[in-house]
Amino acid sequence: MVIKLDNTQTQQIEEICAARGVRLTTQRKRVFELICASKKSFSAYELLEELKKSEPQAKPPTVYRALDFLMEQGFIHRVESTNSFISCGSCNGHEHFSHLLICDKCNNVIELQSDTLVSLLTNNAEQHGFQIQTHVIESHGICQACSSHPM
Ligand SMILES: [Zn+2]
């Protein structure tokens, strides 16, 4: 796997962390860079394997702590149905619920944000006197690239 680093995203979270007064350690930053390197979602295990290349002493808790931190700060999302992680398309944005389109062939994940969808779900729930606290909105299927170039 070729890891291409996107410095803009890293710079952005460095600035946000500085403004929030939270510490972006080298390992947290590295895990974020790995997640950003691809549109594909990564499992914690895959991230650990990649992290070990630059930090041979890395252990599973290292990765889990980094992932917890990045999720708390809203820089990444967990893909619940595949138990893997993607970077957030708007990590400086407000707290939001995402609609994830997950390709079952290549594991690419597209993050959509639809206020209309979220308010529809909220309204439906309210009709049952139910207050939603969190959403997991994930759709599985085949992405455009995979459907136009079947392997
Ligand atoms: Zn997001």
Ligand SMILES: [Zn+2]
């Ligand atoms: Zn695909």
